[in-house]
Amino acid sequence: MSKFQPIEFYKNKTHSYELLPLRFEALDDQSYVVTNMAGEYLTLPRDKLSKLVKHQLTSSDPDYINLRARHFLVDDKTSIAKDLLAIKLRTKYSNLSEFTGLHIFVVSLRCEHSCPYCQVSRASDDKVAFDMSKEVADKSLDLALKAPAQNIKIEFQGGEPLLNFPLIKYIVERAESLRGTKNIGYVIATNLALINDQVLEFCKQHKIQISTSLDGPKDLHNHNRPRKGSNSYEKAIEGIASTRRYLGKYSVSALMTTTKASLGRVKEIIDEYVEREFGGIFLRPLSPYGFALKTKTYAAYDAEKWHEFFVEGLEYIIELNRRGKEFREFYAATILSKMLTSTEPGYVDLMSPAGIGIGAVVYNYDGKVFASDESRMLAEMGENKFQIGHVLKDTYEQIFLSDALLDPIEESFAYSVPMCTDCAFESYCGADPVFHYGIYKDFVGRKPDSEFCNRNMKIFKYLIKRMEEDSFVKQLFTDWAQPNA
Amino acid sequence: MELQVFFDKAIYSAEAIKKAAYRFIDKFSAVISENGTSYSCFIKFPDKSTDAQAARLVDEFKKEVLDQDLRESIKRETEGVRNLILAHTFSKAGLIKDE
Ligand code: SF4
Numbered sequence: 243m244s245k246f247q248p249i250e251f252y253k254n255k256t257h258s259y260e261l262l263p264l265r266f267e268a269l270d271d272q273s274y275v276v277t278n279m280a281g282e283y284l285t286l287p288r289d290k291l292s293k294l295v296k297h298q299l300t301s302s303d304p305d306y307i308n309l310r311a312r313h314f315l316v317d318d319k320t321s322i323a324k325d326l327l328a329i330k331l332r333t334k335y336s337n338l339s340e341f342t343g344l345h346i347f348v349v350s351l352r353c354e355h356s357c358p359y360c361q362v363s364r365a366s367d368d369k370v371a372f373d374m375s376k377e378v379a380d381k382s383l384d385l386a387l388k389a390p391a392q393n394i395k396i397e398f399q400g401g402e403p404l405l406n407f408p409l410i411k412y413i414v415e416r417a418e419s420l421r422g423t424k425n426i427g428y429v430i431a432t433n434l435a436l437i438n439d440q441v442l443e444f445c446k447q448h449k450i451q452i453s454t455s456l457d458g459p460k461d462l463h464n465h466n467r468p469r470k471g472s473n474s475y476e477k478a479i480e481g482i483a484s485t486r487r488y489l490g491k492y493s494v495s496a497l498m499t500t501t502k503a504s505l506g507r508v509k510e511i512i513d514e515y516v517e518r519e520f521g522g523i524f525l526r527p528l529s530p531y532g533f534a535l536k537t538k539t540y541a542a543y544d545a546e547k548w549h550e551f552f553v554e555g556l557e558y559i560i561e562l563n564r565r566g567k568e569f570r571e572f573y574a575a576t577i578l579s580k581m582l583t584s585t586e587p588g589y590v591d592l593m594s595p596a597g598i599g600i601g602a603v604v605y606n607y608d609g610k611v612f613a614s615d616e617s618r619m620l621a622e623m624g625e626n627k628f629q630i631g632h633v634l635k636d637t638y639e640q641i642f643l644s645d646a647l648l649d650p651i652e653e654s655f656a657y658s659v660p661m662c663t664d665c666a667f668e669s670y671c672g673a674d675p676v677f678h679y680g681i682y683k684d685f686v687g688r689k690p691d692s693e694f695c696n697r698n699m700k701i702f703k704y705l706i707k708r709m710e711e712d713s714f715v716k717q718l719f720t721d722w723a724q725p726n727a
Numbered sequence: 728m729e730l731q732v733f734f735d736k737a738i739y740s741a742e743a744i745k746k747a748a749y750r751f752i753d754k755f756s757a758v759i760s761e762n763g764t765s766y767s768c769f770i771k772f773p774d775k776s777t778d779a780q781a782a783r784l785v786d787e788f789k790k791e792v793l794d795q796d797l798r799e800s801i802k803r804e805t806e807g808v809r810n811l812i813l814a815h816t817f818s819k820a821g822l823i824k825d826e
Contacts, residue, residue, distance in 0.1 A: 263809040264801060268794070279812055295800050324808060328815030335816065660749060664798055691753040 259297065259310075259317040262327065266291060267666035269703055280330035281580060281669035282312050285710055333584040334669070342642075343588065344602040345386040346397045346615060347413060349374045350406035351607050355433055355469045359499055362622045363401040373406045374607040379413050381633035382605035387420055388638045389603075397429040397453075399615075401607075404436040414448050429453050433467070433474065434481025442488040452485050454478060456496040456518070458504060458511035466501050482518060496520060500528050505547050508555035512569075516562070522570035525555050527697060545693045549700050560708075563718050570722050574705060578723040580670045581705070590614055592672035592698075594656035599630060599647040609633045611641055613650075616676040627679055650675035654685040661689040667702040671695075728772040728781055733765045734792060741766055743795035750791055754784055 266276045274291050277283045286294070286305060293299045294315070299306050301317070309315050313323040351372040353363035364372050374382075386394060396417060398410050410430065417426055428450040437452075445452065456478055457463040463475040485494045496518070498504075498511060508525070515523045527548050555571065562569050576587045590597035598613035605611055609632050612618040617628030628650070631641035641647070654673035656662035662671065677694050678687035689695040709716040734744055741759065744766055748757040758769040770788075772781050 260808075261801060261804045263805040263812070265798075266794070268790075279809070292797060295797050295804075324812055325815065328812045331812065331816040664746070664795075688752055690750055 259299075259315045261295065261315055262313055262323060264314050265664060265666040265668065267699075267703075269707060275666050275703070275706055276314060277666045277669065278313050279327050279669075280313070280334070280584065282330075283581065283666070283706065284308055284312055284314065285706065330584045334586045336586075342389040342600060342603050343391045343393060344395050344397060344590075345382075345389070346399050346602060346604040347374065347379070347382060347403075348399050348401070348604060348607045348618070349379075349403045349409045349413075351401040352405045353400055353402040353433075354405070354435060355402065355467055355474060357467045359466070359501055362619060369406075372401065372607060374409055374605075376409070376412065378605070378607070378609045378633055379409055380416070381609070382611075383413060383417055383420070385605070385611075385633060385638055385641065386603075387417070387422075387424065392423075393425045393427070395427045395429060397431060399431045399604075402433055402436065403430055404432050404441060407436075407441060411444060414444075414450070418448070427451070432481075433478065434485070435469065435474065435477040437481045437484065439488075442485065445485075445493075446488055450489075452489070452494040454481065454494060454496050455499065456482075456514065457498050457501070458507060459514050462503060462507060462511070465503055466499065479518070491519070497524060498526060500526055500548065500551065502528075505551050508551050509558050512555060512558055512562075516567065516569060521568070522572050522575070523555075523559075524572040525552050526573070527552075545697050549697065552701070553704060556704075560715055560718065564714060574701070574719070575722040577670055577701065577705060578719050581702075582720055582723040590672075591674050591677070592670070594654070594662075594668070594671065594673040596651045596654050596673040596675050598628065598651065598676060599642060600651070603630075605633060609635075611636075613647055614676055616680070620676060620680050625680065628676055650679070650685045654678070659686050659689070661695075665699075667699060670702055671698050728774075728776050728778075730770045730772070730781060730785060732768045732770060732785060732789070733762070734768065736761070736764055736766060739766065739792060739796055740799060743799055744768060744792055746795045746798075747788060747791040751784065751788055 263279050264276050266274045268288075269275050269285060272287055273285050274288055275283050275285055276291065284305075290299070290303075290305055294305075294309065299309075301307075306315075310317065310320060313327050316323045348362075350369075351362060351364045352366055352369070353360070354365070355363070356365050357363075366372055386396060396413070398413075403410060414428055428448060429452070430445070430450060431453045434452070434454050444450070455467065457466045460475040463478070464472050467474040469477075482494055482496070496515070504511060512523055528544050552573075556574060559569055559571050576589045576592060579585055579587050580592070586593070588597070588601050590601040593601055598617065602614050603611060604613075604615055604618050606618055606621075610618075610621070610629050611631045611633060612621060613628045613630050620627065621629055628646065630644045630647045636644075651673075654675035656665075656668050656671060656673050659673070662668050665671070672694075674694055675685035678692065679685055681687065681693070687694070705719065709719055741761075744759055748759065748768065751757070755770050755772045757771075760767055760769070770785065772784070
C-alpha cells in the first residue's frame with residue numbers, strides 16, 4: 243500500500259472546517275495580515291479573509307492549504323493543530339518561569355561625561371553621595387542570587403561604573419563564591435574612557451563582557467557625548483581596540499542613542515559600525531524620557547522622524563547584505579525572532595506580560611530597587627512609581643510581590659488591553675507600562691495616540707511587507723530571526 | 728467640522744462600532760446613539776480638518792466597522808477553542824483532556 247493518501251483524501255469537498263483563533267490587521271488597501279495564537283502569520287486579500295470567516299473557502303483554494311498548515315483552521319484531515327498551538331504558545335511563555343535573568347547594579351552615578359540625553363549621571367566627585375556602598379552591594383547580590391533563574395546576568399551600569407571599579411571587583415568575586423550551581427554572566431556598560439590594563443586583566447579572568455556606546459562618526463559622537471577634551475570618540479575607539487586585544491573580538495558590543503543630530507545620518511552611523519567590524523547595530527528610538535516628558539509636542543513629530551530614520555537604515559543594511567556584507571539590525575532581528583520562531587527573546591520593552599521585574603531589575607547606588615532601567619530614569623525625574631523596594635529594608639518577597647511591581651504588570655498585559663486584545667501583532671509587541679506611565683500617567687495609555695503603539699505597528703507592517711515582496715529579504719530576515727545564528 | 732454616519736442595527740453591533748471608533752480616538756471624537764433601526768454615529772473632527780480629510784477618515788472608519796464585525800464573528804466561533812488552548816498552555820503538565 244502506498245505511504246501516501248490518494249489526492250482525494252486531501253480535498254475537502256464541503257466547507258466543513260472550524261476556525262482557530264486568529265487576529266488580523268490591514269497591511270495596506272488590499273491585503274491583510276492574519277496571525278494565529280502562536281504569532282505565525284499569513285497575508286491574505288480582504289475578500290479571502292472574509293470568505294474564510296464566512297466558511298466559504300474551498301479546499302481547492304491555494305490559501306486553504308496554507309491556512310490549514312499554519313493552524314488557522316482545522317478540518318477532518320487535521321487533529322493536532324490545537325495541541326501544537328498550545329505547545330508553541332507555552333514555549334513562548336516559558337521565559338516567565340526564568341524569572342528575572344538580568345540584574346543591573348548601578349555602582350556609581352558619577353560620570354566624567356556630560357551627555358545631554360542622560361537623565362541619571364552626575365558630574366560630581368562626591369563618592370559618598372553617589373557611589374554604591376558595600377552594604378548595598380551585598381544585599382543586592384543576595385537578592386539577585388535568590389531569583390529563580392538558573393542563568394543570570396549581572397550588568398554594571400552608571401554613571402560610569404569604572405569610577406567605582408573596586409566595588410565591581412568586590413561584587414564579582416563575592417558572586418563567584420556564592421553562586422552555587424547558577425551560571426552568571428557579567429557585563430560592564432562603560433564609555434571606555436577609563437578602561438586600562440588592570441581592568442581588562444580582571445575582565446579576562448572572569449569572562450566579563452564589555453558593552454559601550456558608539457553614536458556614529460566622530461563629529462556626531464563627540465557632539466552627543468561631551469567630555470573634557472572633546473575626545474569621547476577617540477577614547478571609545480581606542481577602548482574597543484584594546485578590549486578586543488585582551489578579551490577577543492566578540493567581547494565588546496556597542497549601543498547607539500538616536501538624538502535629533504543623528505536624524506538624517508543613519509547611513510554614516512551604520513558605516514561607522516561596519517568599519518569598526520561590528521556584526522550589527524541596534525537602531526534605538528529617541529528616548530522619550532526627559533525632553534519628551536516636558537514638551538508634549540515631541541512625541542508625534544519625532545515618532546514619524548524616527549520611523550523614517552529606521553527604515554532608511556534598514557534598507558541600507560539590506561543593500562549591504564545584498565552586496566555580500568553580512569550585517570544585521572538588532573531591533574528588527576528581535577521582532578523577527580518573535581514572528582518567525584517560537585522563541586521569546588526577552589527584550590524588556592517588547593514583552594507582554596511586561597518585562598519589568600521579570601526580564602530585568604535595577605539595584606540603584608542608594609539601595610532603591612527599580613523594575614527596569616527606564617524606571618530608574620523616571621525616578622531621577624521625580625516619578626517614583628516604579629520603585630519596587632529598598633535592598634536594606636525589604637525582603638525578596640516584599641520586593642517581587644509588591645503591588646508596585648504586580649499592578650502595572652497585570653494592568654498592562656496586552657492580551658486584555660483595549661485594541662491590543664484584537665491586534666494581530668499582540669504576540670510581537672510589548673506592554674511597556676513604564677513608557678506609558680511616563681507619558682500618559684497610566685500603565686496602558688490609549689493605543690491610538692501611543693507613540694509606542696504607532697512606532698511598533700509601523701515596524702511590524704513594514705517588516706512583513708518587505709518579506710512578502712522580496713525573496714532575498716525573506717531569506718535574510720529568516721536568518722536574523724534565529725536567536726543563536 | 729461635524730458629520731453623522733448611520734449603521735443598520737440588523738447588521739452591525741454597537742460593540743463593533745464602539746471598537747472601531749476607539750481606534751480613531753486620536754483623529755476624531757464620536758458619540759454613538761440608537762436611532763430606531765440604526766445606530767447613529769455623530770463624528771466631530773478637529774477644527775483644522777478639511778472636507779477631504781474628513782471624507783477619507785469616514786471612509787476608513789466604515790471599513791474599520793466592517794473589520795470589527797468580522798472580528799466578532801471570529802471571536803464567536805473561536806472563543807471556546809481559544810480558552811482550551813490557553814488552558815493547555817498554562818497547565819503545567821499540558822494533559823487537560825480535549826473535551
Ligand atoms: S501596542 Fe499597538 S501594535 Fe502593540 S499590540 Fe497593542 S495595538 Fe498592537
